[in-house]
Amino acid sequence: xxxxxxxxxxxxxxxxxxxxxxxxxxxxxxxxxxxxxxxxxxxxxxxxxxxxxxxxxxxxxxxxxxxxxxxxxxxxxxxxxxxxxxxxxxxxxxxxxxxxxxxxxx
Numbered sequence: 001x002x003x004x005x006x007x008x009x010x011x012x013x014x015x016x017x018x019x020x021x022x023x024x025x026x027x028x029x030x031x032x033x034x035x036x037x038x039x040x041x042x043x044x045x046x047x048x049x050x051x052x053x054x055x056x057x058x059x060x061x062x063x064x065x066x067x068x069x070x071x072x073x074x075x076x077x078x079x080x081x082x083x084x085x086x087x088x089x090x091x092x093x094x095x096x097x098x099x100x101x102x103x104x105x106x
Contacts, residue, residue, distance in 0.1 A: 007032055011066040024066025031056065038062070039086035039093040046072060048095055052080045 008028045013021030033049035040046070047068075050057040055077045061069030081097035088094075 005032075009068075011062075011068065013066055025068050027068060033058075035082060035084050037084045037086045037095065039095065040088070041093055048084065048086070050077070050081055050084065050097075052082060055080055 006028075007030070008026070010026040011024045013024055015021045031051055031054060034052045036047060036049040038045055038047050045062045047060050047062055048057065049060070056074065057077060058074035059072045061072055063069045079099045081099060084095055084097040086093055086095050
């Protein structure tokens with residue numbers, strides 16, 4: 001879970017019966033990230049996050065037991081992407097992100 005105003009995040013275990021379990025990790029980020037999605041590669045789970053104003057994004061590994069791992073990569077997009085989702089196609093992960101252009105160029 002993530003609080004965009006306070007820039008804090010926390011991870012809770014989801015129990016077998018669908019209820020919220022105990023908090024497993026907590027932290028804060030330098031800026032807000034409004035859009036995110038998880039995905040898996042070769043049995044590892046990653047978290048993609050994107051800031052709509054600065055267009056900065058990062059991918060960070062999530063470890064077993066609900067712990068946040070190291071950042072794998074980051075960058076800045078040319079445009080903002082207000083909605084993203086991940087999908088596996090033939091065992092290869094992809095992120096779909098429709099573009100939001102804030103300024104018209106014509």
